[in-house]
Amino acid sequence: MAISFQKSIKSQLFVIIFIVAVPAMGIIFYSGFHSRQMALDDAQNTTRKLVDRIATEQQNLVVGAEQLMTALAQLPEVKNRDAARVEPVLKKLRTLNPMYSNIFIADRSGAVWATAVPTPPPFVVADRRYFKRALASGQLSSGEYVVSRATSKPAFNLAYPLKDDRGETIGIISVGFIIDKYRELLSRLDLPAGTSFVLIDHRGMILSRALEPEKFIGKPYIPDYFKQMQEGPEAGTSIRPGLAGDRRIISYQKLLLPGEEAPYLYITAGIPLNAVTEAAFRSLVYNVTAFMLFLGAACYLAWLIGKHSITDRIAILKNAAERLSHGDLDIRVSSLVVGGELGDLSQAFDMMANQLAMREQSLQENKDLLAEIIELSPISMAIVSIDGTIEQINRRAIETFGYLPDDIPNMERWWIQAYPDESYRAEVIAQWMGLVGKAMTEKSEIERREYRVTCKDGTVKTSLIFGIPVSDKVFVIFDDITDRKRAEEERLSLERQLLQSQKMESLGVLAGGIAHDFNNILTAIVGNTELALMRLNPESPVLDNLKRIENGAIRATDLAKQMLAYSGKGKFVVEAIDLNRLVEEMGHMLDVSISKKAILRFNLTKPLPSLEADATQIRQVIMNLVINASEAIGDKSGVITVTTGCVSCDRNYLNTAWLNSEIPEGLYVFLEVADTGCGMDRETQAKMFDPFFTTKFTGRGLGMAAVQGIVRGHKGAMNVYSEAGNGSRFKLLFPAGAKTAEQIEIEPHKNGFSGEGTILLVDDEETVRAIGTEILNELGFAVVTANDGREAIDLFKANPDVFCVVLDLTMPHMDGEQTFRELRLIDPNVKVIMSSGYSEYEVTQKFAGKGLSGFVQKPYKISSFQEVLEKV
Template sequence: MDTFAGFLNNAALMLILCVVYDTFSVSEISKKNLRDSLTGILVGLICIAVMLNPWPFEHGIYFDTRSVLLSLCGLFFGLVPTTIAMGIAGAFRLYQGGSGGAVGTIVIVVTACFGLAGKHWKDKNEKSLNCMQLYFFGVVTHLGMLSCMFLFPAGLRNSILRESAPPVLLIYPVLTTIIGLILKKQEDRRAADSKLLYSTSLATAALESTPDGILIVSREGKITRWNQRFVELWNVPQHLLYMTDNKQILAHASSQMAGPEEFLAKVADMYEHPEQTSTDILYLADGRIFERYTQPQKVGNEIAGRFWSFHDITEQKKADESLQMMRFCVDHAGDSMFWVTSEGRILYVNEATCAGLGYSREELLSMSIFDLDTDYQPGVWAAHFEELRRRGNIILETRHCAKDGRIFPVEVNANYVHFGIHEFNFAFTRDITERKRALEERLKLEQQLLHAQKLESLGVLAGGIAHDFNNILTSIIGNADLALMRINPESPAIDNLRSIEIAAARAADLSKQMLAYSGKGKFVISNHDINDLLEEMLHILQVSISKKAVLRLNLTRPLPPVEVDATQIRQVIMNLVINASEAIGNKSGVIAITTGCMDCDNSYLKDVWLDENINDGLYIFIEIADTGCGMGKETLAKLFDPFFTTKFTGRGLGMAAVLGIVRGHKGAVKVYSEPGKGSTFKILLPASGKPVEIFNHNTRDDYWKGSGTVLLVDDEETIRGIGAEMLKELGFNVVTANDGQEAIETYKARADISFVILDLTMPHMDGEQCFRELRALNPAVKVIMSSGFSELEVTQKFVGKGLAGFIQKPYKLLALRESIVGLDLEPK
């Protein structure tokens, strides 16, 4: 009984150890070294306590539960506490002395080592020991303890084993199991607390590290948790965070809102519907903008409260607004803009790009730069991008291809942009078609001006030379003539004098051409009909050209007269016709001479060989076209230069004289020519007034005048020009159209048109269809049909359709007046 009483006493001390260890929260000490040291000291002190209450076997030999204590210390607390406890217990046992002192100390060491071995196994397998494993551990440990008894003499050893082995093997393992379960429970609880603490720390760290302000409230509205960011965003006083309800903190928050009523209504709605989730935008009175998110907080399936999150998006909104403004500016910029990758793939284009190329944005974003720019294919692009990377900015010219196949020149301002590991080309492009055209026109105008100045200078020089030359020739011819009169008819020098006279006459002709080139030749000005001049010259022209060339006259009648020197104009026509014949050469060809009149504006006159002060207006033209060899650009550039010729025996003054004569008449020359396709020379001479037929007529309606506006529709420019002059003579204002479609648009646009003179045969929309369209617009419209066909043939098409009149081409002023009088208009 004493033995069992001693064991129970020792077991009570062991339980006290567990209670003390748990009560004083030794395990919660954060510093590991301090915690291990205190644990080892505590276990060592308990060992002393149990050794002071032993079960004595004989003097100097004691049994107690220190083996249980030290083995469990090694199993649950580890090396440092066990070593400390082992040192304290061993020292005290040696201090006690007796015959069992040394063996008792060895028992302390052995049982502690068993405990450390058990911990190593437990940690390695990461397993928590169960009840049976603890019991087995107790049996093994105390078998080891009993094996130490073999260190005593045999007689004493047998006595000890016989006396102590049954209670040791029966009670100590059970005690080890009970105390081990208690320590295991404490260890499991500490591990759970540690995990909870770790999870809580993680949650707290996550809560504090988020840039959002977080607020968690219970279902009743009491604040249960928040982070520092929430306090900073809303400037919340600390005392409001510990209120039992949320009324005051809601009032504090709503006072900062631009719309407090809407804010409070949304919060109330969320509390009324605790299962809802919501995201919205809050606008604060100080200009800040928050994104608010809320969702129910659940514990299992039960709603325990509500989670609120507030994210300050003020800068993001400002950035978005700036981005939208920039995108608006980019999309509405006049220039095209591209974002292109280093591989040439298109990432972004603005609206100007889509409009300029004819593609939609979706189509362009699926394309590469190689689809638009044939000059920059992958090999060239790689070198280009490398240069762009090196220089940062490149301005260049290239060509882009639109969706409709149109290829046009562009100026590209390429910029290298580097974001992280990505490289881009941000390029501005501008269609420079008009710039190039304007540049070409300016250069052409400068060349024309320079050429005109050169010709003017050469003209002055040629005029001066011709004047002095004529003075010298006068002396030569006069003296030669006198010498012929005075010399003996039989003299052999007569032939020499006649040769001098012939050569002087040729030189005089050359002088006349030089004066003609200078524009200062002797002009005898009078009114002439160009058609009459050509008909008079027809025979001499026919005999002057090659037998294989066919001469055709296409004369427009009537034409306004021109104030010209008939002799000089004949020379111009003769020079151009002979040149045309020589251009045809030995091949068969056609020389066509066409006359007409036309209104010339500045845009038409900018491409002519002209005096720089030539004015727009009504011009008579003589067009001489051939099917000869034509001329290249180099020849055209020097065509009117004095002494320039492509003929073997030419003097190079024929075309120079043509230009001089035309310039002297305030006219101009327009030239069209291509190698192998022939040449066309159009001589423009200012009309002097009304057509010839206007001046010599005498009828009962000579003084009839109309008023109002007339729409004259004809595809022939000459007809429109002369027709408009006749109508103006009759007192009308005139608007013209060159085909039926333009006539319809003009008639729609103007409400003051009194009647229409309509050509029957025109491209696009003929007179018959145009008449129907006009009648559809205005059933009362008055239309005079004009045609080269007979009146009977034309009027049969319009029987019963409301045609007001008919006039047959070519017509004179009298016929036109009579057709208009037949409309029963109010005379002026």
């Protein structure tokens, strides 16, 4: 009841009327349903009576047929099979009994020898059910639905056994029934429209139906309902679908012959449910319609009274309240609504309007002042209502982000424009709405958060956004920190690059110095061992010892090369190479070097510009990266992908790479090795270029430090992308050469060399001078030696027959570069071969365009000296 008082006055009046009307409506519906139930009961009795009537008619028909067949069985003409005398009798009997379709007599084999209806021979009924059952039981037996051979029409037969004087069965007498006679019975009865009956044989085949017989006779009855009749009692009644699909009140009854366990016939009678309930439904509709007219009149009267005395006056007050809520403070209603409680309410309304008008004036003055403060504020600011309407954007916000008020009429438009990336937009919206909700609940400032905002011109700015909730609005403040962030990132980037550069430079100087001195020592070992092996008798017992010394020295040389590579001053034999060809040549070697569970794939971009690089060093880099990738995959299955390509790099891209401080923008050929292995976390990535650092149980050398040195020595850069559990990707960038890969030609090597003349050998190490002298003598040259640059100048002046100078780069007092300049002053055409433990690329760059004749790498080998001197 309390709920109804919250409704409108009209509604409450209507509720009262309906409360009164509900009992009357209940009585009407109860009466209608009661009438319907009585009609259903009458219909059930009618169907049962119809079934009983048909069953009685059928039983009488069977009794009559049995008496007829019993009498015929006693005739001597029948027992003697006198067809000529029997057939006229049968025809006469059929004429007297029009309900019979045929009367015939068959012998024990089933052959018909006498029939009331002439039938072309052969007429054999041995396959009929009534024939078989009559012979087997020796008594009256029923048949089933068949198409009569005599009449070619549907028929139902009974058979009686024909016996001789000794009591033996010698045949049968059969009577066929015309089943349609029951439809005449139905037409004589006063039954509801649509009433019908169905005769069904023992198999469930329809023998007769009162309605639409041609559509159903000879077809099976509904299987589920026939099974229910078979398994049910002798008779029954139910409401269910009929043969035509309409719902009916259907009664049924089973008919049995004496001596038979199963019924030979099922009789059903049905009346359409709609026909039975139609009268009750019409009465209910009439009563309901009359009552509804009365109820409508009562409601109209209640509405008319409520409208003029209550609702019209309340509507005036409601309209005034709505206008007041929309800002019309001049509205007054006391002159329109007079008298009674509603008149008192109208006077109170006018007093409230007066008070609101005074407050509105004060609020407007404060609002104008606040709007002016926001507009002139040096900080970007906007006022947003809770429903998402952007009410004000100050001048500073427009200058910062470029959006005018018309560009962002609501928050939805602001989200789309300021955060075009859908995923980032969803993240920002969820976070911001959570902060607003928390601030509104706790009545506190909205927490400051940093966001990336896309301006109208497409630029992205970083802004510190926070807000202050006030009533149903939020003052949103935008602090543009883009410049501060950029300056901070640049500072951190420079610090990182400086730290990395200092670290690499310090370690590089140390590694380079050690390798240089180490190479001087190895020069004596390798050179003397090589000379000894050349001069030694192949059958000498010390031959194996010298080979072991040579192998050990070569291993030491490789270590020195790695140290020089790390320092960026390794031995580089610079030439134009085709990176794709180099990778393809290494394909087989890489396949056999990696895990059997790893799949190696090549993704080579062709054609590529050439590289000015040391092929041996690039091979070392590729092998190192591929083996590292294989070890990262481990015992699991994985894929290693080697990719080549060409990319134009600007400064922004190069700033994200390692070793980028000195390389220029431009075209770069890249080599990328990616794997699906275990990947690296941030801590591992920070240490991966440290000398001898490894994630394995034992270290194997300089590893990635050597790769870094080789890349740095080639003026390249490197990018590393890795995440723990998601594999790694190493991308190496090398400056592209002027030639294409197709323009690179391989020069054939010349064999058979014998030198002559005098060479000046300059080196500050005695052992180096000694082994160098022996090697040059072995090649056919006379040698003059000097232990530093000053002595070399003097000896060069004193020996005008010197045609070539082998000059060490690093010496005390006067280094190789100073000595070279002095020699060129003495003889501008002097041929100088520079010697060093550093890389050829590093050295030749210092002497580019100065006429250097060649370079020989320490430690000395006969083959390297021969190759250089051939060109001189």
